[in-house]
Every structure is written in C-alpha cells, then in structure tokens.
Amino acid sequence: MTSRIHPPASPPPPEPPGASDPDDELLPCGRLLSQVWADREEGTSDGHERTCPHCRRAVEELDRLETAVRGLHDAADDPAASYDAAPLTQRVMDIVRMELRPGRPLPLAPPPEDLWIMETAAARTLRAAAEQVPGVRAGSCRIAPEPDPAERDSAERDSAERDSAERDSAERDSGTGRVSVRLGIQALLSASEPPDLPRLADAVRLRVERAADRHLGLRTATVDVHVTDLVDADGPDPDPDPDPDRNPDPDRNPDSNPNPDPDRNPEPGPGPADAPVPDAPGANVPDGAGNSSGKGTGR
Amino acid sequence: MSQHAVLSEDLAAAVRDVPGVAFLTPGITRRLRSALTGSESASPAGLRVSRPAGEGAPWRIDVRIVTSAEARAVDVARAASAAVTARLTETHPADTARVTVTVTGIV
Numbered sequence A: 001m002t003s004r005i006h007p008p009a010s011p012p013p014p015e016p017p018g019a020s021d022p023d024d025e026l027l028p029c030g031r032l033l034s035q036v037w038a039d040r041e042e043g044t045s046d047g048h049e050r051t052c053p054h055c056r057r058a059v060e061e062l063d064r065l066e067t068a069v070r071g072l073h074d075a076a077d078d079p080a081a082s083y084d085a086a087p088l089t090q091r092v093m094d095i096v097r098m099e100l101r102p103g104r105p106l107p108l109a110p111p112p113e114d115l116w117i118m119e120t121a122a123a124r125t126l127r128a129a130a131e132q133v134p135g136v137r138a139g140s141c142r143i144a145p146e147p148d149p150a151e152r153d154s155a156e157r158d159s160a161e162r163d164s165a166e167r168d169s170a171e172r173d174s175g176t177g178r179v180s181v182r183l184g185i186q187a188l189l190s191a192s193e194p195p196d197l198p199r200l201a202d203a204v205r206l207r208v209e210r211a212a213d214r215h216l217g218l219r220t221a222t223v224d225v226h227v228t229d230l231v232d233a234d235g236p237d238p239d240p241d242p243d244p245d246r247n248p249d250p251d252r253n254p255d256s257n258p259n260p261d262p263d264r265n266p267e268p269g270p271g272p273a274d275a276p277v278p279d280a281p282g283a284n285v286p287d288g289a290g291n292s293s294g295k296g297t298g299r
Numbered sequence B: 001m002s003q004h005a006v007l008s009e010d011l012a013a014a015v016r017d018v019p020g021v022a023f024l025t026p027g028i029t030r031r032l033r034s035a036l037t038g039s040e041s042a043s044p045a046g047l048r049v050s051r052p053a054g055e056g057a058p059w060r061i062d063v064r065i066v067t068s069a070e071a072r073a074v075d076v077a078r079a080a081s082a083a084v085t086a087r088l089t090e091t092h093p094a095d096t097a098r099v100t101v102t103v104t105g106i107v
Helices: A033-042 A053-076 A086-100 A119-130 A149-161 A197-216 B003-016 B028-037 B073-091
Strands: A105-107 A115-118 A136-145 A179-189 A220-232 A294-297 B021-024 B047-050 B059-067 B097-106
Touching (some): A105 A119, A136 A197, B003 B021, B073 B097
Parallel strands (some): A179 A220
Antiparallel strands (some): A105 A115, A136 A179
C-alpha cells in the first residue's frame, strides 16, 4: 500500500478533475466521493479513511457495488444462464470508473463553440490508435488543453481569486482550442532485431494524430511519445485482457481486492493512480536504448 | 411537472435523435448508489437545464452524451448542440440559451 498525503483541511484543496460533475458527491468530511473510491481502488491511504465514518461508509458501498456486479459475473458461470454476463459486468464497472474519474474536459472546438470531450474518453481512443502500431503497447496517456499565452496570465489571476466551487463548465479552459498529448508506450523487443525507437515513436505519433482528427475531431498541438520500457515480445503478456484500453496499474494490490478482474484502470486515469510517465524522455529505457521519445508538432 | 422538467425531457428527446448519439450520459454511479442506499436522484442524468440569472434570462443547458465509435465525436457534439438550439427555438422562440455539449464516453 502506498501513502498519499492529503493537504490539511484548510485551505481547501484545488478542485480535482471531475469536481464539477453532478454525479460526484462531496462527503460531509469534505472529501469527494470519487477521490475516496479512487483511493480505495488504488490502495492509497493517509489514515483519514480509517477513522472517518463518512469515508468508511462510502468504501463499504463500493464494496457492495463490486459484490453486486461480481454476482452478474458469477451468474454467467451458471450453465442455466442463457447469456454471458461478463461483458456486461465489465462495461458496467468501466462506466462507473469512467464517471468517477473522467479526467479534465478538453475542447473539441475553439470558442465560441462550447463543445468538449472528457480526457478519459479521448485517451482511450488515442491509446487504441497507438496500439495499432506493431510492437507497441500503450501506457499512460495524458491530454491537456494547450494554454493560450495571451490569456494565461489573466486566467491564473482569475483562478487565484475565484472560489473553485463557483467554477462551472462555462469557465472551462479551452486555451487555444488545441490539445497537447503525452503518451507513454512500451516497445516490444523481438529476437531478430532491436527496435528502431525513434521510428517507432514517429509511427505512434502519426497514428495518434490521425485518430485524434478522424475519430474525435480533437486538434492536436503536440504529441509527445515517451518509450517508458522495453519488454520481451515473446514473454507472457502481463495483461491477458484482450481489451486494448486496459492499462496495467502496478500500484494495485490484488490482495486488497477480491474482484476477479484485477480492475486495472480502463483509461489512463487522470488521478494519481495513473502510471507516471517520466519527465525525462526515455528515463525508463534500459541502458543503451538511448533517447527514444519523440516530439512533434501537429498541424 | 415543472417547466424545467418539461423542457429537459423535450431537449433530451431531441439529443437522443441525433445520429451518433449512443445515449445521454447515464449517471450510472449515482443510480447504483441510489439503489443501494434507497435514496432518490433528483435531477435527470445527461442533461441539465437552468436559468442562473433568473426568469427571463438566457437558459443554461448542459448536455452530456456518450457517442458511437463509428461517428466523429466533434460532429456529433456539434449536431447535438444544434438540435438543442433548434428545439428550444421551436418551444421558446423568444428565449436564448447557452448550450454546452460534453462527450463523456465513446461506445
């Protein structure tokens, strides 16, 4: 179990992703339901939830929910069952997680159009596109609005002066209307030849840019591809789930969760559970692999 | 049924008819929690209608949708926004609105 240090009760923490989501709930203790559930799923703790009755009750509800959904899964093992409930179970839990951690809103169009897509939904599409490149396994994908330099200063000033609770979707940060993508990938090693990492990164970047434009209409300013690891292509796949959207979560403690589905993040996850991509390009690449990240500017 | 509720239902129907809209964001988390706790959810999921500045002021309409993977998200969102505006013009020709459309998922 890892530890997360929550800030003291005062001053209030910055508005977390999804705080304006009407489906989220502020518990009487001041924590968001989504954050409490996320902490439970990630096995993170600062000790508060062990003594807070509100957090404990919220965690118990999550356990009950998972038990109920697992019941659907178990029913699929019944020979008398006429359908396979496992896909339904998976989709229900995926939707629940997506609602709890939708990420930040990203502009689908520049102002004055008020069109947005949540980061989690967009990241799924981009990760799937990256994995279309042979020898690539997609990891963390973070997407952020490209800040508008002309508005950045005033936005920061306004942000500091405004109570975060007053913000709504009308005040979302559209920036220039374009986004910056930061994608971590694992490169699969083959026995015959070492991978050409810069070329691989270029191929991934091209796929991601195309998918962002064709499938989402998201306008990319930059797409940074970071090769975070080299893995044996002939070795066992650490993720037997065929769903390409699944993202292994190394922080997860399987012993703490009885769910047969290891419940790895179905999306890159804007929260702390998201596997961090090293700031230094290629920082996780073994010696000799060199700088394997690529950076390019889009349209 | 209140004016807001009637308008919400009307606008939700318009959004559902837009090609590429799989469904309005279901708010399944809240529904499941409501089922577990026995509480009721007050507002419909996927669409919020308000008039923050009071009667006679512009409507504030917040739409959350899940789109089909076969459709381009921005095109669907744009069409959903247009559908909401068109329906509002039909039912409330003298009113104006600010419409926000958010794609929360793709299936």
